[in-house]
Amino acid sequence: MSARKQAAGKNPMLQPDNRGPRTTKRGDQVAERIKSWITDGELRPGMRLNKEAELQEIFNVSRGSIRDALKALEVQGLVRLSTGPDGGATITRIPLARAFQSLQNYLFFESISLEDIYAVRRVLEPLLAAGAVEHLTDTHLEALERSVEACEPFAVSHERALDQRHEDIRFHDVLAAANPNAFLRSICQIINQMLHNLVIVAGNVTQDDYQAFGRQTVAAHRAILEAAQRRDAGAVEKLMAVHMEDAEAQLRKVHAALQQKLVLDSDLGLHAGSKRRS
Structure with missing residues (x-):
């Protein structure tokens, strides 16, 4: 089994998605896919996303694309980003x-x-x-x-x-x-x-x-x-x-x-x- 499939298998919510027009940036595609999980109720406020390296494997994109996606979601108020050993992206309610x-x-x-x-x-x-x-x-x-x-x-x-x-x-x-x-x-x-x-x-x-x-x-x-x-x-x-x-x-x-x-x-x-x- 490939490292990508193994990473996805650890968290069935995080499945790769290849949909979307090729003119759309990969980071935007990743952000849209994560938003669809939130819409479907698979991700709720307080839940953590995989680490950046794992997300790279799951989506088969570069580190820069993952960071672009997470930054876009942060700007929209949908995730909170933190650093350090326990850092990462946490789903949040959009602040009033x-x-x-x-x-x-x-x-x-x-x-x-x-x-x-x-x-x-x-x-x-x-x-x-x-x-x-x-x-x-x-x-x-x-x-x-x-x-x-x-x-x-x-x-x-x-x-x-x-x-x-x-x-x-x-x-x-x-x-x-x-x-x-x-x-x-x-x-x-x-x-x-x-x-x-x-x-x-x-x-x-x-x-x-x-x-x-x-x-x-x-x-x-x-x-x-x-x-x-x-x-x-x-x-x-x-x-x-x-x-x-x-x-x-x-x-x-x-x-x-x-x-x-x-x-x-x-x-x-x-x-x-x-x-x-x-």
């Missing part, structure tokens, strides 16, 4: 931050406005919050309470106010985490990521306006939290709808606008992989 990065970089060329974002938030956030109520654990409720307390009273200093702005959004992240609808949850989490990272430029805004917005947000979050503690999903949905309307109205009042930017890996802590041995 990576999905957000791709979407925001796509939207960079689409002239998205705050009005566009809030048109979606007004519809989805009340549904998200109401659907989360019966699934809120004590841990979720404690996190919501800490979020409200962190923003009360609203800070005067710019640095502290910025921290509180991010904490305001985290309140919505906690609600999203409790909602069992994965599709709705993911969309709202991505919107929250956008609000965390997009720069809001406001004109004609006074310190009084800024603090009034902060106090209004804290009051809204406090009311939503109290309704959630009572497990009153209907009240939570209505309060969240009002909160979204008020938040957009306040941003309109100060003539807020988005200053979009491309999202770098360094912005999200997504530094591409560790150094590999030469």
